[in-house]
Amino acid sequence: MTITQHLIVEEYGAFISKHSERIIVKRKDEKLAQAPLLHLESILIASMGVSISADAVRECTERGIPIHFMSSTGTPYASLYSSGLTGTVITRRAQLTAFNDRRGLFAVLAFITGKLQNQTNLLKYMSKYRKETAPDLYEELRLRADEVYAHLAEIDQITRYPEVCQEGTATIDQLRGELLSIEGRAAQKYWSAIKLVLPEELNWPGRKGRGATDPINGALNYGYGILYGQVERAIVLAGLDPYAGFMHVDRPGKPSLVLDLIEEFRQTVVDRCVLAYFNKGQRLAMDAQGRIEEESRRRFAEKVLERLEAAERVGKEHLTLRAILQRQARAVAGYLREEREMYESYTAAW
Numbered sequence: 365m366t367i368t369q370h371l372i373v374e375e376y377g378a379f380i381s382k383h384s385e386r387i388i389v390k391r392k393d394e395k396l397a398q399a400p401l402l403h404l405e406s407i408l409i410a411s412m413g414v415s416i417s418a419d420a421v422r423e424c425t426e427r428g429i430p431i432h433f434m435s436s437t438g439t440p441y442a443s444l445y446s447s448g449l450t451g452t453v454i455t456r457r458a459q460l461t462a463f464n465d466r467r468g469l470f471a472v473l474a475f476i477t478g479k480l481q482n483q484t485n486l487l488k489y490m491s492k493y494r495k496e497t498a499p500d501l502y503e504e505l506r507l508r509a510d511e512v513y514a515h516l517a518e519i520d521q522i523t524r525y526p527e528v529c530q531e532g533t534a535t536i537d538q539l540r541g542e543l544l545s546i547e548g549r550a551a552q553k554y555w556s557a558i559k560l561v562l563p564e565e566l567n568w569p570g571r572k573g574r575g576a577t578d579p580i581n582g583a584l585n586y587g588y589g590i591l592y593g594q595v596e597r598a599i600v601l602a603g604l605d606p607y608a609g610f611m612h613v614d615r616p617g618k619p620s621l622v623l624d625l626i627e628e629f630r631q632t633v634v635d636r637c638v639l640a641y642f643n644k645g646q647r648l649a650m651d652a653q654g655r656i657e658e659e660s661r662r663r664f665a666e667k668v669l670e671r672l673e674a675a676e677r678v679g680k681e682h683l684t685l686r687a688i689l690q691r692q693a694r695a696v697a698g699y700l701r702e703e704r705e706m707y708e709s710y711t712a713a714w
Contacts, residue, residue: 481711
């Protein structure tokens with residue numbers, strides 16, 4: 365039997381059940397998939413009309429296997445975990461109080477620093493293979509990478525503000541607008557550079573979020589939706605509340621901390637995966653409404669999940685990106701509990 369770590373269910377009318385030590389997916393009398401519970405790490409339901417038995421839900425929660433729900437366009441809307449995972453009172457109290465002191469602010473500074481560094485490094489990674497074959501493009505990508513990196517000086521300047529220094533009293537609410545401006549200006553430079561390394565015949569219109577109907581934005585949005593579930597899982601396992609973030613403002617039902625931590629992983633996991641997918645000549649089939657068709661979604665989801673299992677060098681270690689993500693979530697928790705002096709974001713090698 366094939367070992368399945370991440371079960372993706374996208375077929376309308378599918379039914380998920382438990383039989384013996386396996387999760388079974390059927391549609392009417394047809395068996396679509398099965399996954400031994402011993403190796404299963406997550407279930408992603410990405411279609412309407414899918415049902416799941418109470419036995420399957422109970423078995424997954426008891427074994428710590430999260431069940432994520434996502435729309436066909438990549439918008440996550442629910443996750444199921446064991447209720448016991450939310451019982452980490454000390455960590456959650458520390459997380460809530462950190463919002464009003466410098467811990468919350470410095471966590472945000474680290475999240476944004478990681479995002480800018482990884483945007484820079486991905487552009488450098490894309491440029492190094494073009495130094496000989498396309499020297500003009502190489503120079504342009506390095507220039508854009510330097511422009512993104514230059515925004516880190518603005519972050520450094522903020523850390524020197526009197527109200528931010530060790531004795532300062534600044535909170536994230538006071539500096540959110542300035543930080544969003546830095547992040548937004550860097551993003552404009554980053555996405556304009558990404559356009560340069562995509563096949564010209566795709567005529568990419570640039571980065572668009574919800575409602576995008578082109579294949580590249582569709583892939584980015586869908587990939588981020590998958591990554592979102594993995595980030596949420598890491599946060600919950602670290603004892604944190606996914607809804608109590610810092611950079612992203614509070615709103616009922618908005619998982620602000622997920623949106624904070626995901627920023628330093630978007631480039632390494634999803635953006636790199638999208639660039640590789642399209643530059644290798646692979647394409648996504650789109651329906652009349654501009655949504656990715658079912659089989660294309662499955663193939664692309666598998667690529668993103670494979671990327672999460674890729675090993676990356678961290679110091680003297682080689683860890684999978686999934687393990688790095690979990691380690692970063694635990695580092696956030698330790699920082700908020702004041703068990704470590706600072707939180708350092710993950711920076712990918714290039």
